[in-house]
Amino acid sequence: MMETIEHPYAKYLRATMMPHIWCTGCGNGIILNAFVHALDELQTDLDKFVVVSGIGCIGRAAGYLNVDSFHTTHGRPIAFATGVKLARPELEVVVISGDGDLFAIGGNHFIHAARRNIGIKVICANNFNYGMTGGQVGPTTPLEAITTTTPYGNVEHPFNLVHLAAASGATYVARWTTLHVRMLTMSIKKALQRKSFSFIEVVSPCPEIYGRHNRMRTGLEMMEWFRKASVIANFSDPAKAEITQERIVVGEFVDIEKPTYEQLLYEKMAKLMKEELEAKECG
């Protein structure tokens, strides 16, 4: 009789949710893979781990992970995660979502969570377009790129996400492509070991929906672009971390510590409660 051996990472995934919905050549599987490796290498307590996602292709990742998970309304995972983190600061709370969800409809929540330094970790799969709805222009679509709603070429200037994150106050900021699997895993591990608001952008191929309109029909062709264009420039100025056809600047950009919102809040709360108790005892 054949012996069934469970895959060593099976415990991190909900087998009942498979098959996944992602297309051939999509980078989301690579991101999930790096994430699971990071969980494993850190021997993470999965009972104290919450993954929150918004709407979009990568939004399904929350459901695929065998942890407490919540799939929110479009654009709101960070606001939802803020509620979770403040209510239960001892839980590790990670948001995994896409560029449209986090930076178009949800952009306001991102900058404010970074500013407050809520101790959540945000991983953004940046595929340059709205994949799930069939490939419309988004806040990271490069100039002149063809999408279903920019059929004559995009005239919107895209966000530089690492620059935005750094300017908003994020304490850890990194960008990798799905080609940089080891660096990505390292960054996820780093983020998970920190207390402060951390942001990782993952430039991710979307050949079926985005690449096909932009002369990159397969995942391989998109990865080829990442390979040729990527330049590692650790701790360089995030303002200059461009993503163009010729150059994708990747690396770690910010790595600082400052007290988190929940730390400051709970310290204040403890002090006030102590004073209240003492006042009652005296009175």
Next chain:
Amino acid sequence: MVDKKVVLTGVHFMSGDVACAEGAIAAGCRFFAGYPITPATEIAEHIAARMPKVGGIYIQMEDEIASMAAVIGASYAGLKAMTATSGPGFSLMQENIGLAAMTEAPCVIVDVMRGGPSTGQPTLPGQQDVMQAKWGSHGDYEIIALAPSSVQEMFDLTIEAFNLAETYRVPTLLMADEVVAHMWERVVIPPAEEIKIVNRKKPNLPPEKYAPFMPDDDLVPPMACFGEGYRFHATGLTHNEYGYPRTQDSDAQMKLVKRLCDKIRRNADKIVRVEEVMLDDAEVVVVSYGIVARAALSAVKKAREQGIKAGLIRLITLWPFPEKHVARAAEKARAIIVPEMNCGQMVREVERAAKTTPTYHLSKLGEEPHAPMEILEAIRRYG
């Protein structure tokens, strides 16, 4: 059981907004996320001062959309959570109120109604959001909405709202108005042990057997929270009992959405509360709620002094609508009068329940709520 140390037991003189905040704290609310808006701001201000002293969280979010999302997050993390707003913010919250209904997140939303539409009249009272309370988010769902008529009820019904939210795992709305919120009145806060508090049902199954959306006989599923070792998934997508998406499955949609509605509809008799005054022989019945019901009561009493057989139904529960109470009173009545600070909203529900009994709407917008005399005149005219 209420934490004795945090309840302000005693007789107080306070505003409706402050009474609401104290009601929330007494009910065990330990998370508030909100955004400043007249005339609900004082709820946030009082909570901000009180919450850290009782070990609770106050956070001012970047907008009302975020506030509602954070409230659902805190609820799933195990805290009793609320937000407070007014019309414009209430509109922004609607999508996530739908998420709370879909994921059965117990939570309380206070809407201190002002004049609308749009920015409208921020400092003046209105009752223009009562249909939005019922139908504001897309799709089919049921919620519970209560309407306080006094500062005392701002305290009492806030506690009631938490109890109902926890019992039925449903977003529960406190539909107050600017007058009730800003008015100062005597409030009696009972000793902690006399306050009835309900907490959500917890699962008694081991994690491997737990299905987060598998209901009990009352159609309400026991609720595990994040970090308790159940490792469950929840989504705004149509889902099965395990919380897994079922976006192409019509049976799953039918089963889930019907249950979300039925858990409130089938329990409506237990949820619905009204105050009935002099209805036994009433030929003219006034149906009213919120601050307007105070004037209505006064008008009904004056009508009786003048020999007119008038009575009052005060709706404490707006949703589910107290249909049976209105129908019963309508059978004997010649006319029903519905004074409202809007262009005609709850009157449609009253009309539906009253069947053939003529129903008249008494609309008032802007400035002040109806004066007793205005309602009395209507009683004499239609009765």
